[in-house]
Structure formats: structure tokens, C-alpha cells
Amino acid sequence: MTEVASISPRQMAFRRFVSHKAAVVCTAILFILVMFVIFSPLTARYGVNESVRKPPNSFLPPQSLAWLGTDDIGRDLYSRLIYGIRVSLIIGFFSAIISVALGCVIGAVAGFRGGRFDDVVMRVTDLFLAFPFLVALLVVRNTIGAVSWLTFFIGDKSSIRFIVFLLALFGWMGVARVVRGQVLSLKEREFIEAARAVGASRRYIITRHLLPNSVGPIMVALTFSVVGSIIAESTLAFFGYGPQAGDGSTSLGVLVGAAKGAVQTGYWWIAVFPCTALVVIALCINFIGDALRDATDPRLDRGE
Amino acid sequence: MMSVLSIKNLEVTFPTPLGDLKAVRGIDLDVEASELMGVVGESGSGKSVTFLAAMGLLPSKARVSGSVTIDGQELIGASSKVIRSVRGKSMSMIFQDPLSALNPVHRVGDQIVEMIQAHSSATDTEAWKRSVELLDIVGIPQPEERASQYPHEFSGGMRQRVVIAMAIANDPKVLIADEPTTALDVTVQAQILEVIQRIQDRFRTAVVLITHDLGVIARVAHRVNVLYAGRNVERATVDELFAHPTHPYTQGLLASLPHEGQRRLTPITGFPPNMLAPPPGCGFAPRCSFVTEECQSALPGMKPFGSSETACTRVDAVSVELSRRGGHG
Amino acid sequence: MTRFIGRRLLWAIPTLLLVTFLVYMALRLGTNPLESYKRINPRASRAKLEQYKKLNGLSDNYVLGYLNWLKNFITFNWPRSIKGSREVFPALKDAMANTIRLGTLASVVGIAVGLFVGIFAALKPGGKRDVAVNTAAFVGISIPPYISAVLLQLLFAVYWGRWFGSSLFPTSGVYPPGHTGFDPLLMLKHMALPTIVVAIQVIATYSRYMRSSLLDVLNSDYMRTARSKGISERRVLFRHGVRNALIPVVTIAALDVGSIVGGLIITENIFDYPGMGRYFLRAFDQGDFPLLMPWMVLVVASVLIFNLIADVSYAYLDPRIRLD
Numbered sequence: 001m002t003e004v005a006s007i008s009p010r011q012m013a014f015r016r017f018v019s020h021k022a023a024v025v026c027t028a029i030l031f032i033l034v035m036f037v038i039f040s041p042l043t044a045r046y047g048v049n050e051s052v053r054k055p056p057n058s059f060l061p062p063q064s065l066a067w068l069g070t071d072d073i074g075r076d077l078y079s080r081l082i083y084g085i086r087v088s089l090i091i092g093f094f095s096a097i098i099s100v101a102l103g104c105v106i107g108a109v110a111g112f113r114g115g116r117f118d119d120v121v122m123r124v125t126d127l128f129l130a131f132p133f134l135v136a137l138l139v140v141r142n143t144i145g146a147v148s149w150l151t152f153f154i155g156d157k158s159s160i161r162f163i164v165f166l167l168a169l170f171g172w173m174g175v176a177r178v179v180r181g182q183v184l185s186l187k188e189r190e191f192i193e194a195a196r197a198v199g200a201s202r203r204y205i206i207t208r209h210l211l212p213n214s215v216g217p218i219m220v221a222l223t224f225s226v227v228g229s230i231i232a233e234s235t236l237a238f239f240g241y242g243p244q245a246g247d248g249s250t251s252l253g254v255l256v257g258a259a260k261g262a263v264q265t266g267y268w269w270i271a272v273f274p275c276t277a278l279v280v281i282a283l284c285i286n287f288i289g290d291a292l293r294d295a296t297d298p299r300l301d302r303g304e
Numbered sequence: 305m306m307s308v309l310s311i312k313n314l315e316v317t318f319p320t321p322l323g324d325l326k327a328v329r330g331i332d333l334d335v336e337a338s339e340l341m342g343v344v345g346e347s348g349s350g351k352s353v354t355f356l357a358a359m360g361l362l363p364s365k366a367r368v369s370g371s372v373t374i375d376g377q378e379l380i381g382a383s384s385k386v387i388r389s390v391r392g393k394s395m396s397m398i399f400q401d402p403l404s405a406l407n408p409v410h411r412v413g414d415q416i417v418e419m420i421q422a423h424s425s426a427t428d429t430e431a432w433k434r435s436v437e438l439l440d441i442v443g444i445p446q447p448e449e450r451a452s453q454y455p456h457e458f459s460g461g462m463r464q465r466v467v468i469a470m471a472i473a474n475d476p477k478v479l480i481a482d483e484p485t486t487a488l489d490v491t492v493q494a495q496i497l498e499v500i501q502r503i504q505d506r507f508r509t510a511v512v513l514i515t516h517d518l519g520v521i522a523r524v525a526h527r528v529n530v531l532y533a534g535r536n537v538e539r540a541t542v543d544e545l546f547a548h549p550t551h552p553y554t555q556g557l558l559a560s561l562p563h564e565g566q567r568r569l570t571p572i573t574g575f576p577p578n579m580l581a582p583p584p585g586c587g588f589a590p591r592c593s594f595v596t597e598e599c600q601s602a603l604p605g606m607k608p609f610g611s612s613e614t615a616c617t618r619v620d621a622v623s624v625e626l627s628r629r630g631g632h633g
Numbered sequence: 634m635t636r637f638i639g640r641r642l643l644w645a646i647p648t649l650l651l652v653t654f655l656v657y658m659a660l661r662l663g664t665n666p667l668e669s670y671k672r673i674n675p676r677a678s679r680a681k682l683e684q685y686k687k688l689n690g691l692s693d694n695y696v697l698g699y700l701n702w703l704k705n706f707i708t709f710n711w712p713r714s715i716k717g718s719r720e721v722f723p724a725l726k727d728a729m730a731n732t733i734r735l736g737t738l739a740s741v742v743g744i745a746v747g748l749f750v751g752i753f754a755a756l757k758p759g760g761k762r763d764v765a766v767n768t769a770a771f772v773g774i775s776i777p778p779y780i781s782a783v784l785l786q787l788l789f790a791v792y793w794g795r796w797f798g799s800s801l802f803p804t805s806g807v808y809p810p811g812h813t814g815f816d817p818l819l820m821l822k823h824m825a826l827p828t829i830v831v832a833i834q835v836i837a838t839y840s841r842y843m844r845s846s847l848l849d850v851l852n853s854d855y856m857r858t859a860r861s862k863g864i865s866e867r868r869v870l871f872r873h874g875v876r877n878a879l880i881p882v883v884t885i886a887a888l889d890v891g892s893i894v895g896g897l898i899i900t901e902n903i904f905d906y907p908g909m910g911r912y913f914l915r916a917f918d919q920g921d922f923p924l925l926m927p928w929m930v931l932v933v934a935s936v937l938i939f940n941l942i943a944d945v946s947y948a949y950l951d952p953r954i955r956l957d
Contacts, residue, residue, distance in 0.1 A: 022768075127652070130888045130936045132895035136918060139656070142663030231777050235899065238779050239914070259783055260903075271787065275780050282775035290771070361857055384866075391863035404854035407873055408953050409880070418872075424863045454952045470862075 011184035013216065023291030033281070036084040044079035047246030052076050059267050067271035071258065077269060081277060087243065087254035090280075091164055091233050096170035096225035103175025104218060108206050110176065111183030118180070126174040132143040133170075134235065141166055141241065158244040163236070167229045172226075175221045182214040216296025223289035227282050234278055234288055252278050307334035308510050309358070309395070309478045314370035314380075316350070316357050323392050323580045327353045329534035330370075332606065338508040340501070342525030344515060344557070348576050350534040355480045360387040375477060393423040396471035400483040402463035406455035412466050413451030419473045435631060438469040441506075442499050461492035463579065465499060472503055479503075480512045485520060497524050518557060523545060530554050533577050533587025535603070540612035544580045550614040552592045552622060572627075586615070594622050634948070641941050649930075649937060650703075656929045657690075657699050660922060666691055669920025672714045688712035689922055702926065713918075721927055724912065729894070729931065732901070732908035733879040734820075736893035739828045743835025744886055750836065751843025752875060758848055773837025782830045782903040789826060815933060827904045833898060835889075842885060847878040884947045891939025895932035 004187030018024060043069070051057055052066050060066055068077040110118040128136065144150050144166065145157035155161035156159050186192060187210075195205050213216075230252070236242045237253025238260075256278055259271035318329035328350040335341045345351040356362050358372045358379060372379045374394050399405050406415060416435035420426055427435065432451070439447035442465040448476055454568060455463060462486060471479055481500065485493035504511050513525060521528055521542060528545045530538040530553065538551040549555045556572035574591035577583055583590060585600040590600065599617060606613045609623075614620055660666070670685050671677065671707065679686075686692065689712050690702025710723045754766035810826035850856065851874055858864075859873040905911070908929065916924035948954045 060768075116844045126940065127648075127936065130892055130940055132892045132898070132932065132936075135895045135913060135932065138657050139663060143659040144663070146662045227775075235777060235779065238899075239902070256780065259780075262787075271783065275784070279776050279780065282777070283772060286771050286775050318642065359861060361860060388863045388865065391861055393863060396860050399854060399858070401854060405858045407859065409877055409951055419862045420863065422862050456953050467858075604896040 013295040016036045017291050020287075020291035021292065023287050026287040029280070030284045030288070031288045033085065034089070037082060037089060040082050040086055044082045046076040048075070048080055048083040048250060050075065050079075059265075059270075062269055068273045069267075071270060075248070077255075077273060081252075081255060081273060084250040084252045084255045084274070085277060085281070087249065088230050088233060091160060091167070091243070091251070092226045092230035095164045095167035095171060095229040096222055097173030098164070099225050099229075100175050100218060102168065102172035103221070104179050104211065106172065107176035107179030108183050108210060111180035112187060112202065112206055112210065121176065121180075125177060128170075128173055129169075129177075134234075137166070137170065137236065138241065139231065140169065141236075158242075160243045163233060163243055167232055170232070171225050171229060175218075175225060175246065178217050179214060182217050183210050186210055186213055215290075220289055220296065221294045223285060223292055227285040227289065229283070230278075231282060246286040252281075306336075308337045308375055308420060309333075309512070310371070310373045311354065311558060312371040314357060314372065315368070316353050316362065317364065317367045319365055319367070320580070325579050326582060327347075327534055327579060328357065329582070330603075331531065331534070331536055333529055333536070334511050335512055337477070337510055338403065338504065339526045340511045340513060340524055341506055342513050342515065342521040342528040343531060344521055344528060346516055346530035346576060348533070348579060349531040351531050352482050355397065355482065355512065355514065356530075359391060359395065359480070360384075361397070389423070392419055392476070393474045394476055395478045395480065396474075396476045397480040397482065398471045398484055400469045401487050402467050403455065405467055406463060408455055411452055411454055412458070414467075416451075416470045416473055419470050420617040423474045426605060435469070435473070438473055439466065441472075441503070442466070442469045443495075444469075460488050461495055463493075463494050464488065468496075468499060468503065472507065472509065476509060478510045478512065478631060480514070482514045483516070484513070486515070486517070493520070500524065518561060530557075533578065533582055535587060535615065536606050536613075537588065537615045539606065539614075543609070544612050548610065548612070548623070550609050550612050550619050550623060551588075551616045552594055553588045555622075556591075557628065586617070594618050594625070634945070637948070638941070638945060641944070642778040645654050645937050645941065652933050652937075653703075653926075653930055654699050656933065657702065657926065658695055660925055661691070661695070661698075664920035664922065664925070666920060667716075667920035669922070673715050673919065673921075680906070685712070685715070689926075691922070706926070706930070714924050716919060719924075721924055724924070728907060728909045728912040731906065732894060732897055732910065733829070735824055735827055735901075735906065735908060736822060736890075736897060739767055739831035740835060740886075740893060742828065742838050743832040744767060744947055746832070747836040747839025747883070748843045750772050750840040752847060752951070754840065755847035755851065756846045756870075763844075766844070770841050773833050774841075776833070777899075778830055778834055779899045779903060781833055782827070782900055785826050785830060786903065810954060823906075827897075827900045827906055830900050830904075837887070839882065842882050843878065850874050850878045853877075864917065880947065880950045881928050883950060884943045887943035887946055891936045891942075894935040895928075908957060 009163055046052065051074040052060070052070050054065060055074075058072055060070040060074075062069045066078065067077045068081065071077055071080065106121060110121040141157065144154075145162070151162070154165045172277055183206075192205060192209060195209055199207075233242065233251060234253030237251050238257040240257070242253045242257070243249075243251050244254075252274060255272075256273035259275055262268060262271040284286070311331060311333040314328055314331045314333075316324070318325040318327060327348075331350065331354050333341075333354070343351050343354075351568070353362070355532065357366070357368050358374075360379065362368065368380055370380060374390055377386065377390065377394075379390065404489075410418075413432055413435045416438060417428065417431040420431040420434055421428075424431075436447045436451050439451055444450050444462060444465055450458075455466070458466060462613070468479075468484075479500075484500070485496050488496060500511060500513070503509060513520065515521060519596050525542045527541050528539070529536060530545075530551065532553050538545070538549065538554050545554065546558065549558055553572070560569065560571050562569060572591055577587055578592065583600065585598075585602055586592070586595075589595045589600045594616075596618065604615045604617045606615050607619075609619050666687070666689065667682075669684065674681070687701070687704060688710075690698040690700070690705065691703060692698040713720055714724075741909055750766055750770075754763045757763055801889075812847065856869065856873055860867045894909055895913065896910075897908060898914060900906070901908045901910035909932075912924070913928055915921075
């Protein structure tokens, strides 16, 4: 009799992920990008605020001196793009981590306990998520930025730290809902009843049973949280509310924001390269998130 | 008697990433008018797939060959128009889980009306009246009110009755019931079986009852087909099957039923075969205590033995051995 | 059902009050209305400042101040803008009308196309057209609206003119400057580009929602039951498949529509479209409290109303939801 070799759910998920060719390509692209960015002092050609040395050096089109051209005060766009992507990735990544951490805790407790707490959490997140995003973002940004003891901890309105916390403040809600949904569906399963019957504490059940079984949706939520943060940060920066340290450091959003002016003047490289970078990054992360979702969602037979 | 449903040499193969899965490997089956035919087999025996193929309800990637005729009309390879005219009219099917079988957002009465209007020109009022009648026939109290309710407002047993009512709406020649009681409580099971029997008596519908539960078979079936690994292994009247099973698999099944005074259960050893690569000979050979080389090399066909038919090539030796042991097991 | 609506409306009032209070606090903290006033009107007398304080409910105590503001708001005693003493209501009304026009057009087109495309893709999952639709949708949601807006502007404002000699779609405003009166055709021309930008996002999002929801439904047992009745494949698809798949989609759509009123900020800003979004950004940058508060109330009310509509429509479409 032939026996089917057994593979763990994790291996199955990995195999499924790998079968999505687009996602694998995107992972590779992102990996290369991250490598580029991590080794930025080496891969960038100039400093982030350093002018390309040949005057006049503003608005030079792509050439051997500046591979992607220069901006309005003569800085190399290629180098700035690398540093800018680094900043955006940092913001995206860290705010996502905080969002997911917060969201897991709140969502798990809400789903598990139910009752008043759950109701309140649900209504609050409902309203916030239904509210126009940018408006809420701007208002909250200003409000928090005006409270001095808060800025003491998380930095001034224009600092990276602040933006990370701001985006995390908005990001946890989506994650909480996902986690809550998972917990609700797992709560009634027999292995949870069994754990309860053996006398496991609530905290034990949540941390050792519910959360590990939700790893799939949580990873998916993390991925989409990252891309959401990156796009949100770039939107803020586009309108001038982004991270601005006086030393000329930049983010992807700031660079894309400069594209506004390029429309009239015809300096196409100012617009094309940052925009392409942003879209490519967003696309890749989205593809990966989608493939992760397919890989970890045990609903087979979707016509494959 | 002319069979009302006739299946000949049916083969169904599913292409999968791991290879071709041969779910049904040459099944023959005849259902006569007004009889209740039990089809027994475990998961993977092909019992459900056979009838899904007959109804044309398999996914499009499934490959089906052979012949299935209902009242003389060939269904395999027939145009979708023909198949649709047969479905719900000459042949109906009910399934295991009544909750998910009914659309949760339509009223129960409307769903029956849809069945009726699919094959007749009844007006909405006429069809509604008829659906209330049908609900009454299957034993649902206060049918006029219940017809306006939604599936989630019914209990499991009641829902299954609704499903039955829907299936018999157009007075089909054959009603195929795929494990209709498996998802229900034992007491409710008995009620549903009783409903099915009542319907058969009243409307002379042929019923195919697919199940893995021998108790159900014993209760209501007239004739029985036993399937294993995608093929027939035994065919007999219900009395003969229980009194003198001819195939080792059937015997194993009967022996595994718990009886009074028994201290340990006697299951059939081994596992069902992997249908991606079924054994070349008799499908049961790996688990059979009477197995010989010949069994493992050639696919056995059904041969008469007494008043039954069996696919066991060693049936003579087997039955001698069994009467020596005293009955089955 | 009516009991449910009644109760929700009743709840809506305290919710509205609470949220507007929070907004009031947030705006006071965040935009510093008094400083803004002084900044815009550096030569204002103390009396004028006091009057501004009173009219806007900006007394030192937040709760009293809020109540003051509320009183003025309800009695339609709306203070004027800090800049040039513009009247709030007409400006708000016009902005609202423009945004509703743009939002409705883009939503209707976007949702209709998105649903259609989603159904189209779900019918043959994994097939070529499904992959194409999925990829296109992905690209659509990965391009932030301001990028597509800028690109379209570039294309139509700069390059089209260069290649074809005249611009096909204008890239700003609702009418050319100086135009008076109501000209729907001209307005549509001006709305074309912003509508496309918004619609891209909407189509991408809704095609994915619909596809995913429909795929779930197509795998359900009741689809098999429906087929076993012998009804036509089209009826199976629409009366059973799409009908059930629409439930979550409609709910999301209701919520989305609710946030349209304040949600087109980016697009309006880039195309210089005089709607609620542009109104907000300008008022916000100036710290123009009297302009901002009514705007906020409108947006919050819209969100609450459409939340209610979403819940009601969900219950209407899915009888399993017990409204209690």
C-alpha cells in the first residue's frame, strides 16, 4: 500500500507560496532592493544632500555623472532615491510591526472575551475605518504633534519616529479585526475546548493556541500593513506633511512629491524614477501578500 | 422489469497535480422502478462520484466515460440542454448536509417554486400552492407559514425534509439520496428514512440510498450494491446480503458491526487503496485474508453466485470457509 | 427592522455629539484657532478677537466652549471664515455639490465596472482572463491615486497638447476660469480626468472583492443544489451565485460611499477641483476653525448615516442576520 509522505502545514504553505511565480519574482526584486538599501553607503554614489560636482548642476538629465539625473539643487537623484527608499522602508516596516503587535493583542482579547470590550473595540474601529483616511491622518497628526509630553516621547511632527507611531496608530485597527475574526472562528474548535477542559488559563490559550494558529492571516496582515504604511507615508510627504529633517534627508514620498512640479517643466526624470520605484515596491509587496494569503488560507480547490 | 436508471461500465478520472485519480473504474448498476437500492461503500469507494457523474454535477475537469441511461435517455455526452431537462425532472439528488444545501437568502417556499417552475409552466401562485403541499407531504407542520421562512429557521431534520420536498417536486423517476442521514441525530435519522419510504410508497419513486451505514441499509433497502475502490464487489437483495455475504469485504463490514456480548471490536485491517495508483488486481486484495496471486493480478468482474452477484474469484472457497467458521466471522 | 433603524438613529445622536466633541478638541489642539486668527489678521483689535472667540466657542474651558459652539451651530449662527470673512454655508454647499457629483460619477462607474470584471474573472478561476484581471487590479491598487493623477495630468496637459495641438481633457477646475452658469457638458469634460483617477482605484478594489466573494459562493453546496434542479446556468449564476456574493460587497460599498464626502482630497487637490477635499486642505492649512467645524460635522454625519445604511442593507440582503 502506498503511503503519502506527510509534510507539515508550514511546508505545504511554503510550497503553495512558491508556486506563485509572480510572488517569487517580487520577493527576489524586493530582496535585491533591500540589499541595495542596506548597503547604502556603498551603493549610493553621493551623499543624500551632496551636490553633484559640476556646476551648473541643477536639473541635469540622466547621464554618466548622475545616473538618474539631478534635482533642483543639483543633488544626485539616484543616491537620494536609495536613501529615500531606505527611510520609507524603515517607516513602513516599523510601523507595521507595531501595528501588528498592538492589533494582535487587542484583536485576540476582543475576540476571545467578547462582551463589552469587544463591542467597544468593534464600534470604534468601524467608525475609524469608515472615516476618510487622509482627513483623520492629518487631524490626528496635528493634534498629537501639539501635545508636548507626547512629542517628548515620540519626537516632533516631522520626525521619522513620529510618523512611525502615527501610522501604527491607524494600522492596528485593520490587524485587530483580522485577528479577532480568526480568534472567533477558532474559539469554538475542539482543541480549544480541550485546552479549557484541562484547565488552561485564558492567557495560555491565547498565546499558545490561538495566536500560533493565526500565523497565516497575521503574516498577511503584516504584509499589507507594510505596503499601506509606505503608501500612507508617501501621501503625507506628497502634500508636505512628511518627514523633514533639516539635513536634506528624504523619503520616497518627498521625492514623489517633487514630481508635481515636473509636470509643467518637463523634467521627466524627477517624476518617473521615484514614481516607478514606489509603484514597483507597492506592487511587489502586494503580490507577496496575496500569495501569502493563498498559501496560508486552507481553502483549496479555488480552481487551481 | 426494465431498469429506470442504468449505469454501464462507468469510469471517472480526476486529473490532479499528483497524477490521475481514478475514482470510478468500471461500475455497473441498475435501478428498477419503485425499488429502494442501497449503495454501500466507504469514503473513496466512488459511491458518490458515480451518481454525481450521472447527474452531470462533476467539475468540468473530470473525465467521464461509459453509459448512464435514465428511462432510455443516454446522459453521458448528452448536450447540456438534455441534461438540464433531466435534472430535477426525471432524476433528483439530495445531499448530506441540509444546511449548506439550501440557499440561505431565499425563502424555503421560493426554492421549491424554483424547482417546480424549472420544468413546468406553473404560475407563481400555483407553484407556491404546490410547494406548500409538498412541505405537508414530507411532514412539516404548519406548511403555509413555514414556506415563508428561511433555511436557518429550521432544525436539521426539518431542513432535510425540505430538501426532500424540493427533490420530489416534479415527481422524478429516480431520487438519489447521498448520505441523507449522516449529518443528523440517530432519532432524526429514523424519521427521515421513514419519510423517504413513505414517498416511495406513495409516488412509486425509485430511490438510490448511498451510505456507509449498514444499519440504514438493513432498515429500508430492497437490493444492495456494495462498492469498493471504484468497482462493484457484491450485489444482492438485502436479506441475502446480511444472511450470506459472498465477498470478503462485505463480510468484513458485517463482522465489524458491534454485537451484544462483544468485548473487542473487529475492524477490517489495513487501509483503502490510494486511488492515484490502485492495485492492479482486486482492489481489496491487500486487506483480504483469502487472497491468492491470481486475485492480485487481474481485475475481477461480477459473477453470479446463488441469488447474488460477486466479484470475488474465490467465492466458493470463501463461502466454504465461512460456513465452517459459522456464519460471518 | 424599523425598530432597529429607530434605535440606531437614536444612538447616532450621542455618537455624533461625542465625535464632534472629539473633533472639536482635536482641531483646537492641532490647528490652534486663536493663533491662526491672529496670524491671518495681525491687525485685528482685541474686540474682534473676543468676538471671534465667542462666536466659535473657543473659551478656555473645552466643554463649555464646545457647548457654546454647538449652540451656535444648531441655530445656524455660523461664524465667518477668518480669511476675508467669507460666509461658510454657501462655500460648503458648493464644495459638497461638486464632490457629490464627482464621487457619485466615479463610484457608479467604478463599482459597476468592477463588479462586472470581478464576475468575469471568477467564472474561470486560474484561467488566463482571471490572471489578467487580477494583475490589472493589483497594479491598480498599487498605484497611489496621486501618482496616476499626476501621470494623467502630464499626459493630457503637457504631452497631448504637444502632440495633437490642443488639450483633450482639461486638467483643473470645474469650469474654465471666468465661466458662469451651468453647463453640464463642459463640467463633464472637466470631471473626466479626476473621475478616471478615482475610478481606477474603485474598479481595482471592487473587482477583487467581487471575485473573491463570488469564488467563495461558487464553492458552496447550494450552488450544486441549484444546478441539480436543472435550471439554466445563467440563472444559477445570478440568482444564486451573484446574489449571495453581493452581500459583503454591498456592505463595503455603502461604507465607501459614506467616506466619499471627505475622501477625494488627493484627487481634488491635484486637479484643483473645487470640492470638499480642496476646501478641507485650504482650511486646514490656514487653521480656519469656522470653516473646518461645519465641514467635519458634515463628514461625520455622512459616515454615520452610511454606516447605518450598510448595516441595514446587510440585514436586508442576508436574512440570517438577526437585528436585535
